[in-house]
Amino acid sequence: MAKVLTSRKENYAQWYNDLVIKAGLAENSAVRGSMVIKPYGYAIWEKMQAQLDRMFKETGHENAYFxxxxxxxxxxxxxxxxxxxxxxxxxxxxxRLRNSEDGKGVEVDPTAKLEEELIVRPTSETIIWNTYKNWIQSYRDLPILVNQWANVVRWEMRTRLFLRTAEFLWQEGHTAHATKQEAVDETRQMIDVYAQFAREHMALPVIQGHKSENERFAGALDTLAIEALMQDGKALQAGTSHFLGQNFAKAFDVTFANKEGKVDHVWATSWGVSTRLIGGLIMAHSDDNGLVLPPKLAPIQVVIVPIYRSEEQYEAVVAKGEEIRKQLLKHGISVKFDKRDTQKHGWKFAEYELKGVPVRLALGMRDIENGTIEVARRDTLKKEVMPMEGIDEKIVALLDEIQDNIYNKALDFRDKSIHYVDTWDEFKDTLENKGGFIMAHWDGTAETEQKIQEQTKATIRCIPFDNKQEEGKCILTGKPSKERVLFAKAY
RNA sequence: CGGGGUGUAGCACAGUCCGGUUAGUGUACCUGCUUUGGGAGCAGGGGGUCGCAGGUUCGAAUCCUGCCACCCCGACCA
Incomplete structure (x- = not known):
C-alpha cells in the first residue's frame, strides 16, 4: 500500500498532522490559528454532541445561548x-468599516470606536452570572441547570489542529445551586458523565481526579478533570468540571432568599468539553494506516465496496449490495455503499482505512456465486469471508466487538503505562525513557509542583478520586506525603 | 512573543547560492486503449500573477527592502 502518512515512530506530531489532513477531518484556514473543520471531522463532532447532549438532558440540563x-x-x-x-x-x-482613501480596500473607521470594548468570549462565566443575577431571587428559582453549545476564542500562541486552536467549539454547562453540597455533587456528577462518555463512546479510558492548585481553573475552588493517555505517552486533559463556590455569585452579586428567609450567595459550577476530544480520539486509537474510529462515533460504521469487471457484473453486484445496505439500515447502522465507478476498489479500500471506517464489506461475483461476503475490520485489519445469510446480525455484533476491542486495547496500553516511582532519579528516568503516567509522592505544595515542572516538563495531571492513602516521601523534597498523585507530560 | 525554517500547478517538491532559452519533476486532473478480489499500465493532453508590495537591472522565481502566511522548537493554554 502506498504510504501517505508519516509513521508514528518516525514523528508522532507529524503523523497526527498528516492524519487529520489526509483523513479529511480539518485543515488550517486563512485565519491564523483557526481551523476549518471539514464535513468528515464535523460529523464526528455531531456524533459527540448528540450523545453528550442526550446525557446532559438525562441529568436535567437545558440548552440556552449567551x-x-x-x-x-x-x-x-x-x-x-x-x-x-x-x-x-x-x-x-x-x-464600522469604511472605504479607504485610495479606494483599494476598507479600513477601520476611527470615528466608530466603541465606548466600552467587547471581549470575544474565552468562556462565558461572566456574562452568564451577570444574567443569572436577574433570574434568581429565591431558593425556589434554584437550581439553574443550563448548558450552551458555542464557540469560544483564546488567542493561543501556538496552535495544533483540534488540540489547540484560537477558536474552538465546545459546550459549557453553568449551574447555580442553593447549597454548597448540591454544587459539589453537580461538579462530580458532570465529570462522571464525561468519564462515562469517554469510556463508552470514545472507547477512551480516563482517570478522574482533582486538579492541583496550579492547574485549577481561574476562579474555581476545585477543578475535576478526566485525563487520558495518548499513544506517545503524553496525557490529554479531555474534560473539566469546576466547583466555583460562591466566587462568581459574589463578583456578580447573585443572591437568593433561602428557606429561612436569609439572603445568601448562590453556589456555582461550570463544566466543559471541546472539539479537542476529536484530537484525543485520533491520538488514542489510530495507527500508521490511518484513523481507527470507535463504531459509536464513526460517521460511517460500515462501507460496502463492490468489486466487478464488466457492466453486467457491476449491475449484479450493486443489486446485491443495495440489499445488504437496506438490511443494515434496519438495524440503525450508518452504512455507505460506495458504488462509484470512478475509483478502483483497491483505492477505496485504502481510502476507508485512512478514514477509519470500522467495518468494510467487499462484494464481488465470487461472493454472489458462493453466497458469501468479505468482512474486513479496521481495528485488527483482519479479513474474513462470511456467509451472506444473516450478515446483518453478525455486523451488529461485530460493531460491538470492535467498540470493546478498541477500548480494551487503549485500556491495556494505559494500564501498562502507569508507573509507580519513589525516587527523583527514577522519576526523571521514567519520564525520559518510558513516558506515560507516573504515580509518585508529592509534598502538596505549589512550589514543589512548579519546580518539578521546570525541571522535567511534567505536571500533576490529577489527584485521583478514591486515591489509596499511603505514607511516603515527596520525590523532590523528601517531605512527608499521604498519597501518590498522577504526573505526566501533557498536551 | 522569542529562536529556526518554508512559501514555485490541487498536493508534494527541484530550480534561488552564482540573474539570462518556452520554469521543471512526481502525484492529482482530462482523453483513449489495455487491465481489474489491496492505492493499475501505456500513450496523449490541460493547468503557473514563482506568497504580496516596492526597489536594483537591458533582463528577476533568482539580488535588495518591507509586509503577510504557514510549519517546527520554547514560554501560555482546553
Missing part, C-alpha cells in the same frame, strides 16, 4: 478569573 461578546468591565469583577484569561483574549474596539 452572547459571543462580553463587555470588558465584566472581566474585572472576579480577580482570579481575570488573571487567568486577561492576557489571551480577542478584543472588539470598533463597530
Amino acid at each position: 452572547p459571543l461578546f462580553i463587555p470588558k468591565s465584566f472581566f474585572s469583577k472576579e480577580a482570579d478569573h481575570v488573571e487567568g484569561f486577561a492576557k489571551e483574549c480577542a478584543v472588539v474596539t470598533h463597530y
Whole structure:
C-alpha cells in the first residue's frame, strides 16, 4: 500500500498532522490559528454532541445561548478569573468599516470606536452570572441547570489542529445551586458523565481526579478533570468540571432568599468539553494506516465496496449490495455503499482505512456465486469471508466487538503505562525513557509542583478520586506525603 | 512573543547560492486503449500573477527592502 502518512515512530506530531489532513477531518484556514473543520471531522463532532447532549438532558440540563461578546468591565469583577484569561483574549474596539482613501480596500473607521470594548468570549462565566443575577431571587428559582453549545476564542500562541486552536467549539454547562453540597455533587456528577462518555463512546479510558492548585481553573475552588493517555505517552486533559463556590455569585452579586428567609450567595459550577476530544480520539486509537474510529462515533460504521469487471457484473453486484445496505439500515447502522465507478476498489479500500471506517464489506461475483461476503475490520485489519445469510446480525455484533476491542486495547496500553516511582532519579528516568503516567509522592505544595515542572516538563495531571492513602516521601523534597498523585507530560 | 525554517500547478517538491532559452519533476486532473478480489499500465493532453508590495537591472522565481502566511522548537493554554 502506498504510504501517505508519516509513521508514528518516525514523528508522532507529524503523523497526527498528516492524519487529520489526509483523513479529511480539518485543515488550517486563512485565519491564523483557526481551523476549518471539514464535513468528515464535523460529523464526528455531531456524533459527540448528540450523545453528550442526550446525557446532559438525562441529568436535567437545558440548552440556552449567551452572547459571543462580553463587555470588558465584566472581566474585572472576579480577580482570579481575570488573571487567568486577561492576557489571551480577542478584543472588539470598533463597530464600522469604511472605504479607504485610495479606494483599494476598507479600513477601520476611527470615528466608530466603541465606548466600552467587547471581549470575544474565552468562556462565558461572566456574562452568564451577570444574567443569572436577574433570574434568581429565591431558593425556589434554584437550581439553574443550563448548558450552551458555542464557540469560544483564546488567542493561543501556538496552535495544533483540534488540540489547540484560537477558536474552538465546545459546550459549557453553568449551574447555580442553593447549597454548597448540591454544587459539589453537580461538579462530580458532570465529570462522571464525561468519564462515562469517554469510556463508552470514545472507547477512551480516563482517570478522574482533582486538579492541583496550579492547574485549577481561574476562579474555581476545585477543578475535576478526566485525563487520558495518548499513544506517545503524553496525557490529554479531555474534560473539566469546576466547583466555583460562591466566587462568581459574589463578583456578580447573585443572591437568593433561602428557606429561612436569609439572603445568601448562590453556589456555582461550570463544566466543559471541546472539539479537542476529536484530537484525543485520533491520538488514542489510530495507527500508521490511518484513523481507527470507535463504531459509536464513526460517521460511517460500515462501507460496502463492490468489486466487478464488466457492466453486467457491476449491475449484479450493486443489486446485491443495495440489499445488504437496506438490511443494515434496519438495524440503525450508518452504512455507505460506495458504488462509484470512478475509483478502483483497491483505492477505496485504502481510502476507508485512512478514514477509519470500522467495518468494510467487499462484494464481488465470487461472493454472489458462493453466497458469501468479505468482512474486513479496521481495528485488527483482519479479513474474513462470511456467509451472506444473516450478515446483518453478525455486523451488529461485530460493531460491538470492535467498540470493546478498541477500548480494551487503549485500556491495556494505559494500564501498562502507569508507573509507580519513589525516587527523583527514577522519576526523571521514567519520564525520559518510558513516558506515560507516573504515580509518585508529592509534598502538596505549589512550589514543589512548579519546580518539578521546570525541571522535567511534567505536571500533576490529577489527584485521583478514591486515591489509596499511603505514607511516603515527596520525590523532590523528601517531605512527608499521604498519597501518590498522577504526573505526566501533557498536551 | 522569542529562536529556526518554508512559501514555485490541487498536493508534494527541484530550480534561488552564482540573474539570462518556452520554469521543471512526481502525484492529482482530462482523453483513449489495455487491465481489474489491496492505492493499475501505456500513450496523449490541460493547468503557473514563482506568497504580496516596492526597489536594483537591458533582463528577476533568482539580488535588495518591507509586509503577510504557514510549519517546527520554547514560554501560555482546553
